[in-house]
Amino acid sequence: MAAPSGRFPGPLIVLPFLGFCLAAGAGLPEVCSGGCCPGTVRNGSAVAAQCASRPGARLRGRCCCSGGAPGSEASAVVGLDLGNCSLQQLCSSFQEASTALVIDLTDNPLEPLPEDAFRGFTQLQTLVLPPTLDCPGGNEGWENVTLRGRSRVCHGQRNPCNSSGGLGHLCPKDSSCVPDGPGLPQCLCISPHYGYKCLRQGTFPYLLFFGTLGAVTIALSLLLWVTQRRKAKVS
Incomplete structure (x- = not known):
């Protein structure tokens, strides 16, 4: 049975919970x-x-x-x-x-x-x-x-990026090869290049990207809200 609303749980509940938190915070x-x-x-x-x-x-x-x-x-x-x-x-x-x-x-x-x-x-x-x-x-x-x-x-x-390993040439222009684990190279774009195969140049348009994403999210939320209200009125 759930504890009544507004009441602080007793010490038998609190102490084990504190012990769990301390153990979880041990790192x-x-x-x-x-x-x-x-x-x-x-x-x-x-x-x-x-x-x-x-x-x-x-x-x-x-x-x-x-x-x-x-x-x-x-x-x-x-x-x-x-x-x-x-x-x-x-x-x-x-x-x-x-x-x-x-x-x-x-x-x-x-x-x-x-x-x-x-x-x-x-x-x-x-x-x-x-x-x-x-x-x-x-x-x-x-x-x-x-x-x-x-x-x-x-x-x-x-290092899988060493030229002797034959993997360094796999990276496109304006990028560099760095190790990412045993036999696993990865290609990182060299600033100011970014994007697919590092073909774009400049800074990533964060404001435009997140602004557009936010606008689309709000529009979809409003559409869903209006649709649900109409269904509620009909029922």
Whole structure:
């Protein structure tokens, strides 16, 4: 039964809610706190080894975090251990670990990963996979790829925009190629160019764009309001 209107909920309701808020504000990403897999970083994993050798880093849930005080939102994920989690696919919160230097996904029945699964993971230097999976971006996307027992280790992410990789020429004129993850280049327009293939020049017409969008929204809202009033009168 709902509480009577105007009454403040009792302490038995307030205290658990405050505890939930404090936990949510701790700054620990969902991918670290069990969003993908419960538990903690495994002893002997690549993430545990990296965290032990990195000054100021600490283990938090499934992650190694660096920077900021414990519980601070300023801390960054530098390692993620999702090994032995029975994962068939990467979870929705996986992108929260895009700052990671080391990721361990061994001992999982993972299906082949999408080509852009590691889009944005530009700092990733070591990726440990089940041996049945290929390194994202292929072998040419890494300095070296090795098979070690029950794992495939992709080490040393290469810049896909280097001329030796043959990808830099894919960007149109007035744009530059920048890395966007293993084997994933992206083309960014060079100011003052913008738009499709960077063919437009000058500043983007924000005022005209949002003014037109606002006018269309208001017109549609008025039309819907008039239509609903007419239906109400008829009924």
